[in-house]
Amino acid sequence: MIDITKEDIELILKKLLIQYSGQKSWKIQSLSNKETLGFLGDHLILKVYNDEKKIVDFFLKAIPRHVEKRMELINVCGFFIREVKFYEHFMPILDKLSSISFAPQFFFVKTEHFIVLENLKHFKTFSNQSRVLDYDHFKALMKTLAIFHASSIIYEEKFGELSEKELQMLREVSHPDDKNNIRSAGVESCIQVMIELIQLIPKYKNSMHLQEILRKFPFVMRSIYNYVKPSKKYRNVISHGDxxxxxxMFKYDSGKNIEECKIIDFQFARYSPPAVDITTVLYSSTTKEFRSMYYEEMLDTYYDSMKIELNRNEIDHEKALPYEELCQSMKKYRKGGLIEALLFCHLTLLPSDLASNVLNSSEEYEKFIQQTRIEKCMSAFEVQYYRDRLTEILCELIDNFVL
Structure with a gap:
């Protein structure tokens, strides 16, 4: 049950440029009846009416109070509060400094309950079974991501380094370096899944190096905690983290060409080098074949967009973020991007029937976290798209950073 009041609705409408007079009514409905959309929140639509039957739509992201274990995870880790702080404090500043709107507009939050954002009803995710982006969509993302990161650089160049309070707002919540944190248990569970899957990959299961791989692999995976920390060598920016x-999401013209790209879901926002976001999406959302063909072009696309944005604000891009530094950091953070891809993809690529079952039942979610993750992922590994994607990522990580 979403606890939204008439006063809440009035505060939301005040942020619109168009005024809606008359008696207000509203209703909340699911964004999709087909599948669960969102691992860390329920995605809903808030529809507001007046007595003239005019309608305004908003996107409403709510803590899944009906699934106790998911709600406990979100509250303990501070995911919802992180997104609230990003939208309340950082987004108004970064949006003003940016040449484009790279994220949905923020309207309202009811702490520990829900957040109300712009409904991107004219935007769509580029969704396919393997969760990979093609050339046009990845290039559009690189341009938008560069402008988002540039707004962070512009902020610090104009107003000084982030304060301690702001850095605290961006402290790591996805992979905190704390063995007692529930997220650490998730990393260990993923490691156990991967140990089982490695032994099913033909390249390794009969290899003389198999035992060496199984012994070293967990230590490589645990280096994720260093990957996400702010760097002392490379420039850090306000990053997405997920x-x-x-x-x-993408908006298309009538000819199905990409007009706009927006980034959503900032519950893992952190302070890190740009390469952390780039390598994460590169390895989680493209194939090895794509990277071999377009890696340099996509990095150039990112940097060209960054350069234009910084120059527009009379900031020397070679001092703010040298191209050589970006290239070096991409090499350094490659391993982390592959690890993050495994942590993401073993969950996000699960067939929808398995994912919906886990996310919509508190009992099934607890079982998945504590008992059935290996079983479900082993079952999913029998499905070709899941097996192909996980095998590709595992092989690239093992061949380059384990052996």
Whole structure:
């Protein structure tokens, strides 16, 4: 049950440029009846009416109070509060400094309950079974991501380094370096899944190196905690932290050409080098074949967009973020991007029937976290798209950073 009041509705409408007079009524409905959309929140539509039957739509993201274990995870880890702080404090500043609107507009939050944002009804995710982006969509994302990161650089260049309070708002919540944190248990569970899957990959199951791989692999995976920390060597920016296919939306013209790209879901926002976001989405949302063909072009697209945005604000891009530094950091953070891709994809690529079952039942969610993750992922590994994607990522990580 969403606890929204008449006073809440009035506050939301005040942020619109168009005024709606008359008696207000509203209703909340699911964004989709087909499947659960969102691992860390329920995605809903808020429809507001007046006595003239005019309608305004908003996107409403709510804590899943009906699934106790998911709600507990969100509250303990502070995911919802993180997104609230990003939209309340950072987004108004970054949006003003940016040449485009790279994220949905923020309207209202009821702390620990829900957040109300612009309904991107004219935008769509580029969704396919394998959760990979094609050339045009990835290129559009690189341009938008560069402008988002540039707004962070512009902010610090104009107003000084982030304050301690602001850095605290961006402290790591996805992979905090704390063995007692529930997220650490998730990493360990993923490691156990991957250990089982590695032994099913023909390239490794009969290899003389199999035992060496199984011994070293967990230590490589645990380096994720260093990957997400602010860097002491490379420039840090306000980063998304959860960048994969479903967290990017596109708007098309009548000819189905991409007009706009927006980034959504900032519950993992952090302070890190730009390469952390880029490598995360590169390895979680493209194929090895795509990267071999377009890696340099996509990095150039990102940097060209960054350069234009910084120059527009009379900031020397070679001092703010040298191209050589970006290239070096991409190499350094490659391993982390592959690890993050495994942490994402073993869940996000689950067949929808398995994912919906897990996310919509508190009992099934607890079982998945504590008992059935290996079983379900092993079952999913029998499905070709899941097997192909996980195998590709595992092989690239093992061949380059384990052996």
């Amino acid at each position: 960048l994969w296919t479903n967290n990017v």
